[in-house]
Amino acid sequence: MILIGLGIALKGTTYRLGTPMHMGPGFFPTGLGVLLVLIGIAIAAPALAPTPEGEVQQDESILPEHPEWWAWFCILMSPVLFILFGRNFGMIPGTFACVFIASLGDRKRTWKSSIILATVVTIFGVVLFSYFLQVPMPILTWGDGL
Amino acid sequence: MIHTAITDLLYGFTVALEPHNLMWCFVGVLVGNMVGVLPGMGPLATISILLPLTFGMKAVPAILMLAGILYGGQYGGAICSILLNLPCHPPHAVTCLDGFPMTKQGRGGVALGVTVIASFIGASWGITEMIFLSPLLVKAALQFGPAEVCSLMLLGLLAGSTLARGSPLKGVAMTLIGLFLGSVGTDLETGSERFTFGMTELDDGIELIALALGLFGIAEFMSSVNQVAPINTRYTHVRLRDMRPSLADLKKAFFPMWRGTIVGSLCSLIPGTGPTIASFVAYAAEKKVSKTPEKFGTGMLEGVVCPEAATHSSIQGDFIPTMSLGIPGDAVMALLLGALMIQGIVPGPQLISQHPDIFWGLVASFWIGNIILVILNVPLIGIWCKMLAIPYRFLYPSAMFFVCIGVYAANNDFFQVGEVAVLGLVGYVLLRLGFHPAPVVLGFVLGPRFEENFRRAMLISRGDFSVFVTRPISAVFVGMCVILVGTQIYVRLRAKGPAKNDTGHTDASPPITQQMAPQRIPVTPAE
Numbered sequence: 099m100i101l102i103g104l105g106i107a108l109k110g111t112t113y114r115l116g117t118p119m120h121m122g123p124g125f126f127p128t129g130l131g132v133l134l135v136l137i138g139i140a141i142a143a144p145a146l147a148p149t150p151e152g153e154v155q156q157d158e159s160i161l162p163e164h165p166e167w168w169a170w171f172c173i174l175m176s177p178v179l180f181i182l183f184g185r186n187f188g189m190i191p192g193t194f195a196c197v198f199i200a201s202l203g204d205r206k207r208t209w210k211s212s213i214i215l216a217t218v219v220t221i222f223g224v225v226l227f228s229y230f231l232q233v234p235m236p237i238l239t240w241g242d243g244l
Numbered sequence: 245m246i247h248t249a250i251t252d253l254l255y256g257f258t259v260a261l262e263p264h265n266l267m268w269c270f271v272g273v274l275v276g277n278m279v280g281v282l283p284g285m286g287p288l289a290t291i292s293i294l295l296p297l298t299f300g301m302k303a304v305p306a307i308l309m310l311a312g313i314l315y316g317g318q319y320g321g322a323i324c325s326i327l328l329n330l331p332c333h334p335p336h337a338v339t340c341l342d343g344f345p346m347t348k349q350g351r352g353g354v355a356l357g358v359t360v361i362a363s364f365i366g367a368s369w370g371i372t373e374m375i376f377l378s379p380l381l382v383k384a385a386l387q388f389g390p391a392e393v394c395s396l397m398l399l400g401l402l403a404g405s406t407l408a409r410g411s412p413l414k415g416v417a418m419t420l421i422g423l424f425l426g427s428v429g430t431d432l433e434t435g436s437e438r439f440t441f442g443m444t445e446l447d448d449g450i451e452l453i454a455l456a457l458g459l460f461g462i463a464e465f466m467s468s469v470n471q472v473a474p475i476n477t478r479y480t481h482v483r484l485r486d487m488r489p490s491l492a493d494l495k496k497a498f499f500p501m502w503r504g505t506i507v508g509s510l511c512s513l514i515p516g517t518g519p520t521i522a523s524f525v526a527y528a529a530e531k532k533v534s535k536t537p538e539k540f541g542t543g544m545l546e547g548v549v550c551p552e553a554a555t556h557s558s559i560q561g562d563f564i565p566t567m568s569l570g571i572p573g574d575a576v577m578a579l580l581l582g583a584l585m586i587q588g589i590v591p592g593p594q595l596i597s598q599h600p601d602i603f604w605g606l607v608a609s610f611w612i613g614n615i616i617l618v619i620l621n622v623p624l625i626g627i628w629c630k631m632l633a634i635p636y637r638f639l640y641p642s643a644m645f646f647v648c649i650g651v652y653a654a655n656n657d658f659f660q661v662g663e664v665a666v667l668g669l670v671g672y673v674l675l676r677l678g679f680h681p682a683p684v685v686l687g688f689v690l691g692p693r694f695e696e697n698f699r700r701a702m703l704i705s706r707g708d709f710s711v712f713v714t715r716p717i718s719a720v721f722v723g724m725c726v727i728l729v730g731t732q733i734y735v736r737l738r739a740k741g742p743a744k745n746d747t748g749h750t751d752a753s754p755p756i757t758q759q760m761a762p763q764r765i766p767v768t769p770a771e
Contacts, residue, residue, distance in 0.1 A: 137417045170466050170672075173644065177462075177665040180648040181658045196648050200465075200641035212641075219642050227649055 172203030189227075193220045249375050256604030259304060260612055265605065268305035272312025273613045277620060279313070280320020281628040287317035288682070289464055291579050292456035293643060295586075296650035303587040304601055308609045310580055315559060315610070318519075319363060319617050322552055323628055326355050335519040335555045338527040342540060342547030349543050354493055358545060359552045360621050361494075362501045364614055366553035369505045370512065370560025371610045378568040378596065378603070385569050385593035388717065390700035395712050395721035397694045400571040401687060402725050412732050414679045422687020425450055427695060452582040454651050454663040455688055459681040460575075461647045462668025465640045467675055493545060500530055500546040504553030511554070512561025512573075519555040519562070526554035560610060567603055569593060571690070575682035578689040585689075 176196045184192030198216040259265060279290045291313050298306035318335070325336040326343035339359075346355040388396070401419050428450050504526045511522035530550040531537045540547050562573045570591030572578040581591050589599060596603045651660045671681050701712070713719050 133420055137413060137420065173462060173466050173640075174665055174669060176641075176644045177648050177661050177668075180645075180652075181661050184648075184652070184661075185658050193645055193649070197641045197645050200644040201638075204640075215638055215641060219645050223645055223649060227653065 169203035172199050176200040189224055190220055193223050249379070252600070252604050253375060253608060255600065256606075256608035257612075259601045259605035260308065260608035265305050265308055265609070266612065268301065268309040269312050269609045269613050270616055272309035273316040273616050274620065276313035276316025276318075277320045277617065277624075278316075278628065280317035281324050287314050288456075288460040288576055288579070289643075290317060291576065292453065292460050293646045293650060295453050295456065295579065295583055296653045298583060299586065299653065303584065303589055303599070304605050306583060306587060307580065307602060307606055308613075310583055311563075311606060311609065312613050314576055314580070315367065315556070315613060316617060318555060318559060319360070319621060320628065322359050322363070323356060323621075326359065326548065327352055335523045335551075337520075338523050338551045339548055341527070342542070342544045345543030346545070346548065351543065355545070355548050356621075358493060358497045358549055360618050362497065362504065362549040362553040363556040364618055365501050366505045366508055366556035367560050367610065367614045369509060370557040370563075371607060373509055373512075373557075373561055374564050374567075374607055374610075377564050381564065381568040382593045382596050388593070389715070390697040390704065391712055391715050392718045392721065394694065394697040394701050395718045395725070396569065397571060397690055397697070399721045399725050399728070400565070400573070401683075401690060401694070402728055403573070415683050418674070418679050418681065418683040419687040422684035422689075423691040423694065424687075425455065425684065426688045426691025450663060450667075450688075451651070451660050452579075452586070452685075452688065454660045455667055456579055456582075456685060457647045457651055458664045458667025459671035459684060461643065462664060463671030463675055463681065465643065466668065466672040468640075496545050497549040500550040501553045503530060503533065504550035505557045507550075508554030508557030509561050512558040512564070519558045522554040522558035523551035527551045563606070566591075567595060567606070570595065570693075572686060575685045578686045582685075582689050 176199050179199050180192045180196035182192075183195045194216045197219045198212055201212040201215050260269065275294065276287065276290065280287065291310055294310070294313065298309065301309075321336045322339055322343075325340045327347055328344075343352075343355050343359075346352055401423075402416070507526040507529055508519070508522040511519075511525060527540075527547060527550060530546055531540050534540065534544075534546060536544075562577055566572045566577040566581055570581065570593070572581050584591055584595075584602070589595065589602065647664060648661055651664050652658065674681055712722055
C-alpha cells in the first residue's frame with residue numbers, strides 16, 4: 099500500500115507540465131497531479147500509521163498465493179510476438195505465434211493441443227479478418243517491416 | 245408529449261427492423277448471451293473485444309450490436325448463477341442465493357423460466373422510462389453552459405468512482421488516472437504535445453480500444469489463467485418442459501417482479517448506482533416485505549425474480565444519462581459512448597435531435613432484442629450449458645488473438661498492440677492491489693470533454709473558480725457532489741466507530757468484492 103501511495107505521489111509530481119498560467123496546456127494535468135498526490139497520501143497514510151492492535155487481517159501482498167510467472171510471461175509475450183511476427187512475416191505467422199505462446203501458459207497444455215488450437219484459430223482468424231473484414235494486413239510477407 | 249413519443253418510437257422500430265440492423269442486433273444478443281454464460285468473460289471484456297469489429301459498420305448497427313451484447317450477457321449471467329452457483333457478473337451474485345438452492349431441488353428450470361419473464365418486464369419498464377425521461381433531460385441539458393456541463397461531469401465521475409466496487413478512495417484515484425491518460429497526446433487548444441515522451445505514435449492519444457482491452461482483456465486473462473476450476477455441471481440438464489412455470493409460480497412471482505422493477509429503475513436514476521447495487525437492494529427489500537423472510541436462501545422464487553427484474557430495469561435506465569447527457573454511469577456505458585465517438589458522433593444533449601436514428605433505433609432495438617432473447621433462451625439453454633464445458637485453456641489464447649488483431653485493425657498500427665500489452669500488465673498489477681480498473685475507462689472517456697468544458701468555463705469567467713457555485717444549476721450539481729462525498733465519509737466513520745450493527749445498503753456489496761473491504765480514511769477531493 100505504501101508503495102502505491104508513493105508511486106502515485108511520484109507520478110503526480112513528475113508529470114507537472116507547464117504552469118497554471120492563463121489556461122496553458124499544463125494546467126489541467128497539473129491539477130490532476132496535485133489531486134493524485136493528495137489521494138495517494140490519503141491511501142498511504144493509514145498504511146504508514148502504526149496499526150493499533152496488530153491488524154494483520156489484510157495481507158497486502160501483490161502476488162496471489164500461487165504466482166503464475168510462466169503463464170503471465172506467456173500472456174504478455176503473446177502480443178509482443180504478434181507484433182514481431184506480424185510485422186515481419188505477415189498475419190498467418192503472427193496469429194499462430196500469438197495463440198501458440200498464449201496457450202502454453204496453461205498448466206494442462208500439451209504441445210499437440212497448443213499446435214492444433216493455434217492452427218484452428220489462425221485459419222479462422224485469417225478467413226474472418228482478411229476476407230470478411232478486409233483488415234489491411236499482409237497474410238504472408240518476408241521481412242518487409244511495414 | 246405522448247403522441248410525439250409514440251411517433252418517435254415507431255420511427256425507431258422502422259430503423260431497428262431494417263434487415264441489416266436487425267441482423268446485427270441479433271448477432272449482438274446472441275454473442276452476449278453466449279459469452280455471458282461463460283465464466284471468466286464479463287460483458288466488459290466482450291464488448292472491448294468486439295469493439296474493433298464495429299469500425300467497418302455504420303453507427304446504428306454498431307451500437308445496436310454492442311448494446312445487445314450488454315443485455316444479452318445479463319441473461320446469460322443469470323443462467324450461470326442459477327444453474328452453477330457461479331456469479332459470473334456481480335449483479336447476479338444475489339441470484340445465486342436462492343437460484344442455486346432451487347436448482348438443487350430440481351426446480352432450476354422453473355427458476356430460469358421465471359427469470360426470463362422477470363427480466364423482460366424489468367427491461368420493458370426501463371425502456372419506457374427511457375422513452376419519456378430522455379427528452380425531458382435533453383430539454384434541460386440544452387440550456388447548460390460549460391460550467392454546468394463541467395460540474396455535471398464531476399458529479400458523474402465522482403458517483404461512478406465512489407459508488408462502484410471496492411474502496412471509494414481507490415476508485416477516485418483510478419478515475420484521476422483515467423483523466424490523466426485521457427490527456428495524453430496533442431493538446432486540443434494549443435496543439436502542444438503532452439506526455440508523449442517523444443513518441444510520435446502517442447500524438448493522437450491512447451486508443452480507447454487499447455486501454456479497454458488491456459485493462460479488461462489481458463489483465464483479466466492474467467488473473468484467471470490456471471485459476472478457473474473445472475465446473476460442476478451436475479445440475480445443468482434442463483429440459484424445455486421443465487422451464488414452463490406453473491400458474492401458481494407465476495402468481496407468486498408477479499408482485500416481486502414489479503417490486504424489483506421499481507427498485508431497479510429508482511436505482512438507475514441515482515448516478516453511479518449500477519445494476520449491482522440495484523439487485524442487492526431489491527433482494528433486501530423483498531426479504532423485508534416477505535411474510536417468510538427466514539425462508540430466503542433456501543430456494544424462494546421471489547428471491548430470484550426480484551433482483552433479476554431490478555438488474556434489467558436498472559441497466560436500461562443506465563442508458564438514460566449516457567444517451568441524453570453524454571455522461572456514462574459506469575465503464576460499460578463509457579465503452580458504448582466511446583464506440584459512438586469512434587464513429588464520429590459527439591455524445592451529449594444534441595445527440596437525440598441530431599441522430600434520431602441512433603437513439604430511437606436503440607430504444608426500439610431494446611425491445612426487439614429482449615424478445616429475441618426470450619425466444620432464444622428457451623430452446624438454447626441446453627446448448628449454453630454444453631458451452632460451459634469448453635476449457636479455459638482454449639478460450640483465452642483465442643481471445644488473445646482477438647485482442648491483438650482487434651487493436652491492430654483499429655488503426656492498422658502495431659504500436660497499439662504494444663500499448664495493450666503494457667496497459668494489460670499495469671491493469672493486472674492494479675487489480676492485485678485492489679484498484680478496480682473500471683473507473684479508469686470512465687475517466688478516460690470523459691477526460692478530454694471535461695477538460696475542454698473546464699477551460700471554456702474558466703475562459704468565460706476569466707479564471708474565476710466561483711463560477712461553478714454562483715450559477716444555480718451548476719451549484720446544485722456541486723452540492724450533490726459534496727453530499728455524495730460527505731455521506732461516504734459519514735458512512736465510513738460510522739462503520740469504523742461502533743461495531744457494524746447496521747445492515748443497511750452499505751453492507752450490500754457483493755461477496756466477491758468484499759475481500760478488499762476498505763478501511764481507509766477518505767479525504768474530500770480538494771474541489
